[in-house]
Amino acid sequence: MKDERNREKHLVLLRDGRTLIGYLRSIDQFANLVLHQTVERIHVGKKYGDIPRGIFVVRGENVVLLGEIDLEKESDTPLQQVSIEEILEEQRVEQQTKQEAEKLKVQALKERGLSIPRADTLDEY
Amino acid sequence: MFRYESLEDCPLDEDDDAFQALGEEDEDIDQFNDDTFGAGAVDDDWQEAHERLAELEEKPVVAVEQAGNGSTDEMDLLGDHEENLAERLSKMVIDNELEDPAIMKAVQTRPVVQPGGLNSSIWDGPAVLRRIRGPLLAQEMPTVSVLEYALPQRPPQGPEEERDLSERALPRRSTSPVIGSPPVRAVPIGTPPKQMAVPSFNQQILCPKPVHVRAPMQQRYPAPYGERMSPNQLCGVANSSLLGHPFPPSVTPVLSPIQRAQLLGGAQPGRMSPSQFARLSGFVSSPLASMNPKLLQGRVAQMIPQAPGFRAFFGAPPPATPPPAQQHPSCPGPHLQNLRPPSQMFRPDTTHLHPQHRRLLHQRQQQNRNQHRGINGAAGDRGHRSNNQEQLRKDPYANLMLQREKDWVSKIQMMQLQSTDPYLDDFYYQNYFEKLEKLSAAEEIHGDGPKKERTKLITPQVAKLEHAYKPVQFEGSLGKLTVSSVNNPRKMIDAVVTSRSEDDETKEKQVRDKRRKTLVTIEKTYSLLLDVEDYERRYLLSLEEERQALIEERKQKISDMYDNLRGKLPGQERPSDDHFTQIMCIRKGKRMVARILPFLSKEQAADILMATARNLPFLIKKDAQDEVLPCLLNPFSLLLYHLPSMTVTSLLQQLMNLPQSAAAPAPANPHLTAVLQNKFGLSLLYLVLSRGEELQSSDSSTELMQDNQWTELMFMATRELLRIPQATLAKPVSTPANLTSLFSRYVDRQKLNLLETKLQLVQGIR
Numbered sequence: 077m078k079d080e081r082n083r084e085k086h087l088v089l090l091r092d093g094r095t096l097i098g099y100l101r102s103i104d105q106f107a108n109l110v111l112h113q114t115v116e117r118i119h120v121g122k123k124y125g126d127i128p129r130g131i132f133v134v135r136g137e138n139v140v141l142l143g144e145i146d147l148e149k150e151s152d153t154p155l156q157q158v159s160i161e162e163i164l165e166e167q168r169v170e171q172q173t174k175q176e177a178e179k180l181k182v183q184a185l186k187e188r189g190l191s192i193p194r195a196d197t198l199d200e201y
Numbered sequence: 202m203f204r205y206e207s208l209e210d211c212p213l214d215e216d217d218d219a220f221q222a223l224g225e226e227d228e229d230i231d232q233f234n235d236d237t238f239g240a241g242a243v244d245d246d247w248q249e250a251h252e253r254l255a256e257l258e259e260k261p262v263v264a265v266e267q268a269g270n271g272s273t274d275e276m277d278l279l280g281d282h283e284e285n286l287a288e289r290l291s292k293m294v295i296d297n298e299l300e301d302p303a304i305m306k307a308v309q310t311r312p313v314v315q316p317g318g319l320n321s322s323i324w325d326g327p328a329v330l331r332r333i334r335g336p337l338l339a340q341e342m343p344t345v346s347v348l349e350y351a352l353p354q355r356p357p358q359g360p361e362e363e364r365d366l367s368e369r370a371l372p373r374r375s376t377s378p379v380i381g382s383p384p385v386r387a388v389p390i391g392t393p394p395k396q397m398a399v400p401s402f403n404q405q406i407l408c409p410k411p412v413h414v415r416a417p418m419q420q421r422y423p424a425p426y427g428e429r430m431s432p433n434q435l436c437g438v439a440n441s442s443l444l445g446h447p448f449p450p451s452v453t454p455v456l457s458p459i460q461r462a463q464l465l466g467g468a469q470p471g472r473m474s475p476s477q478f479a480r481l482s483g484f485v486s487s488p489l490a491s492m493n494p495k496l497l498q499g500r501v502a503q504m505i506p507q508a509p510g511f512r513a514f515f516g517a518p519p520p521a522t523p524p525p526a527q528q529h530p531s532c533p534g535p536h537l538q539n540l541r542p543p544s545q546m547f548r549p550d551t552t553h554l555h556p557q558h559r560r561l562l563h564q565r566q567q568q569n570r571n572q573h574r575g576i577n578g579a580a581g582d583r584g585h586r587s588n589n590q591e592q593l594r595k596d597p598y599a600n601l602m603l604q605r606e607k608d609w610v611s612k613i614q615m616m617q618l619q620s621t622d623p624y625l626d627d628f629y630y631q632n633y634f635e636k637l638e639k640l641s642a643a644e645e646i647h648g649d650g651p652k653k654e655r656t657k658l659i660t661p662q663v664a665k666l667e668h669a670y671k672p673v674q675f676e677g678s679l680g681k682l683t684v685s686s687v688n689n690p691r692k693m694i695d696a697v698v699t700s701r702s703e704d705d706e707t708k709e710k711q712v713r714d715k716r717r718k719t720l721v722t723i724e725k726t727y728s729l730l731l732d733v734e735d736y737e738r739r740y741l742l743s744l745e746e747e748r749q750a751l752i753e754e755r756k757q758k759i760s761d762m763y764d765n766l767r768g769k770l771p772g773q774e775r776p777s778d779d780h781f782t783q784i785m786c787i788r789k790g791k792r793m794v795a796r797i798l799p800f801l802s803k804e805q806a807a808d809i810l811m812a813t814a815r816n817l818p819f820l821i822k823k824d825a826q827d828e829v830l831p832c833l834l835n836p837f838s839l840l841l842y843h844l845p846s847m848t849v850t851s852l853l854q855q856l857m858n859l860p861q862s863a864a865a866p867a868p869a870n871p872h873l874t875a876v877l878q879n880k881f882g883l884s885l886l887y888l889v890l891s892r893g894e895e896l897q898s899s900d901s902s903t904e905l906m907q908d909n910q911w912t913e914l915m916f917m918a919t920r921e922l923l924r925i926p927q928a929t930l931a932k933p934v935s936t937p938a939n940l941t942s943l944f945s946r947y948v949d950r951q952k953l954n955l956l957e958t959k960l961q962l963v964q965g966i967r
Binding site: 083101102103105110112 | 596598599601602606607610613614
């Protein structure tokens with residue numbers, strides 16, 4: 077956090093895997109964040125898409141990491157920006173393939189009499 | 202102004218006259234209406250307050266005299282209502298600190314007191330600010346603050362006003378521990394504040410307070426800084442008395458509405474308004490002032506870690522940076538600018554700091570001093586302000602977080618790093634950096650010259666004292682508060698442990714319980730192990746007298762560990778290995794045994810080794826999934842080299858599990874077969890054989906040879922080794938070199954060759 081923070085963008089990675097980029101306006105000891113003019117960036121492969129979200133107030137426990145974006149390096153990236161619709165579509169496709177692979181895995185394990193507890197059920201404990 | 206309509210039982214002996222005068226102003230206010238006076242109603246409050254207070258402005262100087270604390274300067278100032286009230290207040294505040302020589306000095310050097318000094322956190326626009334400042338200050342003048350109402354004594358008016366303002370603040374949004382609080386006064390985080398906040402004046406407390414609670418003024422002064430202060434107040438504190446600057450007035454007297462609200466809202470039972478600290482520290486009488494600066498200095502000093510990464514947060518920001526605050530042009534800017542110069546006067550108590558820390562701290566102060574002098578001389582003020590404005594124009598939301606607040610968050614983080622026993626609290630970090638240092642030191646020896654200093658985070662080192670936590674109590678109340686906190690955990694449920702009777706349990710349950718008991722034993726033994734491993738370090742750190750005690754403790758713990766491992770049976774032989782094998786069935790147990798072995802005596806360790814060998818097939822079976830047994834090889838091999846031949850012989854026997862008297866070639870020996878088919882088993886066997894060979898070759902007349910047993914065992918071993926198909930033979934961890942010579946003693950050339958090939962004893966044959 078610099079004094080010229082108004083010109084610095086920050087990138088926040090959340091526990092659910094979302095990537096937010098915005099101007100960090102406030103932070104507290106729990107890492108609760110206030111992000112301004114936030115953009116949610118979805119990455120699929122080499123492409124990414126930005127969804128403008130406005131103001132975010134993030135509860136600290138959901139923050140994985142927070143970093144400053146080097147504005148010069150920001151434009152210097154091999155990633156290609158695409159439209160929102162496109163990236164959402166790509167994401168959907170990616171999720172689908174993942175789910176199918178997962179299903180196959182679980183099926184195979186079941187046949188062998190093994191089972192891996194799902195991550196979300198573990199969370200409940 | 203506002204009267205305590207429903208708190209009539211307030212046994213406060215304050216100046217009722219003043220209070221009544223104020224009370225008559227407005228009787229309609231529902232003092233407990235959150236919407237009106239709670240978190241959501243700041244603006245309205247100020248508006249009403251403004252109107253009322255504006256009337257009060259007309260009151261004669263007489264009323265003002267009450268506010269004076271005897272200083273003539275003050276009186277003059279206060280008497281002049283046409284001047285900027287804030288300015289007056291500022292001056293008055295300054296004068297309060299005349300007793301402190303440091304402050305005196307500071308005052309003289311400051312040419313101008315900027316009017317309308319503001320706490321740097323301004324949440325509303327400038328207009329509101331001015332409006333707030335005016336009426337509130339006026340309010341203080343004429344009347345003894347209504348806040349005194351709640352107080353038994355009447356403290357000097359100066360501090361009073363500040364407190365007044367603070368009482369009106371919204372509830373503090375969070376409480377934070379004060380970093381680097383002086384040890385004596387430090388109160389653990391999580392302690393509810395001890396004191397009652399003063400009942401609010403125009404903004405009533407959110408929850409009905411037992412008014413009879415007294416927050417004696419006295420108590421407030423020496424209140425530990427460990428009590429929570431909101432960021433603004435903390436910075437206010439730090440800035441005010443610490444530097445003894447006339448700055449404090451600019452910082453503290455006029456609070457932003459939010460701050461006031463915070464402070465007021467902090468008026469919950471048992472909680473002291475944090476801003477009171479700010480006020481108090483700034484405006485207290487000499488004894489306190491002399492005490493506070495020291496404390497604050499110490500604290501502020503501690504706030505400045507020297508790791509470059511933290512530079513932005515601590516100490517004075519680079520002078521070129523405009524003070525981070527949203528200001529409107531007139532007043533706050535210069536004030537905040539003045540925030541920086543304080544470091545010039547900085548005389549912190551850094552005795553408890555890490556020496557490197559202290560050094561860097563002073564360096565920084567030097568820098569800042571020089572830089573700020575430059576700035577102050579020039580028209581830097583204006584320049585900065587305009588720069589700031591420009592920034593604001595570009596991005597009106599910039600600098601929402603003031604430097605002070607950033608500092609505050611960082612302080613909290615630093616405070617979390619405070620530790621009296623870093624090895625205990627932060628073991629892995631310490632070890633990691635030790636390793637790094639060793640590496641770099643080693644490199645340095647070979648390298649060209651001193652490498653660049655790694656930037657390390659210098660953590661505050663404060664001695665933590667134990668504090669007996671006393672829960673909040675109210676005088677005159679019936680019963681006690683049922684407050685449960687980190688420091689005062691309350692028992693919520695009476696859970697009684699009942700052990701079930703054996704009859705009811707099914708076999709499965711028994712098995713499960715047994716396993717659980719084993720797990721518990723492992724945990725307990727592990728704790729002992731960690732302690733024992735730590736003794737060396739403690740020994741080095743301890744004094745002479747304590748060392749003997751340490752040694753005794755260590756011995757005792759080792760013995761306990763052994764007992765745990767083998768299953769303590771009082772005054773009995775240990776007939777069963779059951780306990781041990783149970784432990785060895787669990788992966789953690791095996792690893793633990795490997796760690797414990799170096800600490801045990803030879804006999805004890807040999808005993809363990811025997812037990813392992815005896816039950817090896819069983820253990821091998823149980824280890825099939827974990828494959829952790831090989832971790833035991835190292836300690837075992839170390840042990841073996843200390844064992845006498847007798848033991849080695851019996852060990853071999855155990856391994857092979859052959860009857861004492863060698864019978865005719867028995868059918869396939871399952872024990873030995875299992876051993877040979879397992880990596881660990883085979884490796885262990887090799888180790889034993891190797892040791893035997895060593896003993897034999899080193900001294901040919903050893904017992905080993907004299908005892909037929911060894912020879913017999915060797916014969917059997919070789920026979921078994923020859924018999925077993927190579928495919929099933931395990932791959933040992935390492936093949937000792939002297940096996941060939943060992944076997945050569947017992948088998949003829951042909952068989953020797955066979956063995957060599959099979960076991961790949963000869964290098965080059967793969």
